[in-house]
Ligand SMILES: Nc1ncnc2c1ncn2[C@@H]1O[C@H](COP(=O)(O)OP(=O)(O)OP(=O)(O)O)[C@@H](O)[C@H]1O
């Protein structure tokens with residue numbers, strides 16, 4: 110469903126964040142992206158929906174070349190790819206329901222939505238999504254009044270409003286405590302297993318990878334080092350990915 | 360090594376000090392600093408007079424009962440001395456300790472039988488051939504006790520000695536009746552209200568204008584606007600064409616509908632029917648639109664027709680509303696003495712402003728419509744058509760766009776300089792513009808996107824910086840020439856300056872918003888407008904409120920002096936009073952300014968505290 114071919118990204122200032130990365134993501138898969146800090150995980154995820162312009166290479170989304178898509182086409186592609194962020198990226202002064210409804214922006218009429226007018230069905234859908242992540246009673250609070258875990262649930266609800274075929278999650282649990290981390294990961298798992306949404310999720314902790322991912326890819330300094338089931342990451346692989354001196358924890 | 364460097368340092372410090380001294384000395388010369396003058400007796404006296412007047416703002420008028428008592432007095436004792444003057448002891452009278460004195464001598468003046476608690480000046484009256492009625496010169500003042508008696512020491516003035524008798528006059532005053540608000544205070548009140556509202560209007564309209572501008576002046580929003588050349592050139596052609604069409608459409612529509620505006624009923628009917636029609640029509644269009652569908656060329660054309668029809672309906676609705684307001688306003692203001700006249704007048708003015716703005720609105724709408732449409736077409740060329748063909752199309756349209764823009768710019772310049780020469784205003788710019796366009800078309804690949812956003816950002820920033828560097832006072836001079844003396848000119852000048860200043864402050868706030876939410880909203884597939892409304896606006900509301908309050912504060916300050924150049928408000932009367940040496944009235948004006956400014960300062964800082 111998603112094919113990344115020879116993707117490279119060079120930031121201004123000559124930082125080569127991705128070097129010739131190629132992999133595919135299959136429909137319905139839960140794919141983890143691992144690697145050290147600075148290895149290019151965020152860059153990779155952002156290139157897929159072109160929040161960052163790739164320097165070279167191709168990204169095929171259901172056969173369509175994302176890198177060559179026009180603005181209108183990009184809008185259509187993006188709205189089918191939900192995104193969840195490490196720092197939630199909610200609009201903190203807006204209400205929770207508004208943040209969730211923002212997930213519909215790719216579908217609704219631009220003029221009407223600019224006046225904050227959404228179809229009734231969308232509002233019902235937003236409440237239902239909030240209910241699904243267990244915070245419907247917080248719908249009319251301001252987003253910054255919520256705890257971190259609750260905010261990430263809002264982030265997931267927003268992504269789900271897009272009726273996505275895939276969710277890109279960039280370290281969705283890195284700013285949460287372990288208990289909350291599991292609960293958020295379970296939501297993603299539920300979305301993946303029950304709704305059949307493909308998940309592409311960058312993670313820091315290997316135990317989370319083992320517990321939730323079907324497959325993992327690993328980046329080291331922008332180079333793809335590993336592509337396979339998490340169980341195949343043995344000590345040797347681990348050192349390849351994380352460097353010679355790395356100690357395995359957890 | 361170390362020593363020599365510290366020596367150099369000392370020498371350079373010395374040189375800098377010397378330089379500063381020279382600059383200061385030069386500054387003293389060019390600013391005519393003259394402390395001798397400031398110490399001269401005449402200057403000190405006039406300063407004292409002004410400061411004393413300023414310390415007595417004429418806020419209340421009192422009625423006084425006044426009595427003058429005069430006795431002859433000799434300046435310079437004649438040989439053989441003089442007799443003490445006779446006084447009538449049954450009325451108020453004064454006696455001096457001496458009947459004659461040398462200049463600068465201190466004498467005692469006693470007064471009896473004055474009105475209880477009365478007070479007033481004691482004047483020396485100098486008679487001369489030029490002034491037979493006498494010139495008073497104040498020697499001192501007195502305050503009578505409860506019996507109406509007083510005793511004060513006064514100094515005889517330093518005047519020329521005269522043989523003829525001069526006089527000492529005591530003027531006793533008591534207030535009668537209750538104080539009334541002085542004429543000066545009334546005028547001041549009227550004018551300070553005018554001032555505050557001038558600032559309010561300037562701030563309101565300035566804010567409304569600068570909000571959209573600030574988005575275009577924000578680097579982070581503009582830097583990723585990159586569009587291919589075919590899009591740029593077609594937009595550049597589409598905008599002026601659309602604006603012209605919009606203006607024409609406006610004229611035609613106004614002419615077409617104008618018979619309806621002669622009487623009230625059709626105007627009213629139109630005002631009710633057209634908006635409903637427009638609303639239903641737009642709703643119908645929206646219901647028909649399917650965001651998912653790929654649009655074919657025919658659909659796009661039909662959509663364009665719908666959009667134009669909707670625009671005309673909306674436009675006609677606005678026209679009717681404006682005309683209706685004018686008619687109601689005129690009817691309501693027939694009687695100039697009617698209560699709440701200003702509200703009646705306001706109805707008329709709102710209608711008038713709507714009608715006045717209509718051509719501008721229709722030009723903008725037309726420009727936006729056609730610019731957008733052409734641009735979209737250009738985008739399609741770049742997206743869909745093979746590079747070679749795209750290149751050829753660019754080679755044709757970009758020179759046209761360049762020529763069109765260059766000619767338009769030169770037409771604008773021509774308005775200022777009146778060349779009246781088609782060589783300068785038509786042929787040369789068309790040629791040069793086309794040349795530049797051609798160069799771009801040859802150089803830029805048809806598929807590559809050009810960073811037009813950052814160019815636009817640069818242009819807008821430059822215009823804002825230029826406008827901001829012109830003082831509001833200078834702008835007021837221009838506006839006074841255009842709309843005449845009065846607060847309207849002041850409000851326009853302040854408004855324009857507000858736009859320039861606020862747009863910059865605002866845009867800096869936009870530049871400092873969090874990237875995260877912006878990214879998240881973009882990732883949902885939101886377009887640019889939606890991204891701004893959902894990710895940018897919520898983040899900038901608090902600083903925008905705070906800066907608006909800050910500006911409102913500045914505008915009140917500015918509006919108090921904008922009258923100095925004819926901009927209306929309190930400054931206008933203040934300047935008059937100063938010119939007429941009417942310092943006690945000026946003092947009232949200044950007092951009002953001080954109160955209003957500090958009040959504004961307080962309120963705005965309170966409100967800002969709440970939002971920061
Ligand atoms: N906007 C940018 N401009 C320049 N260089 C950047 C930019 N963003 C990231 N980089 C660089 O690109 C490389 C990859 O960064 P990236 O954020 O993708 O890593 P990451 O794997 O997500 O790290 P982390 O786990 O810390 O989030 C790093 O060396 C980083 O410094």
Ligand SMILES: [Mg+2]
Pocket residue numbers: 150151152279280
């Ligand atoms: Mg990252």
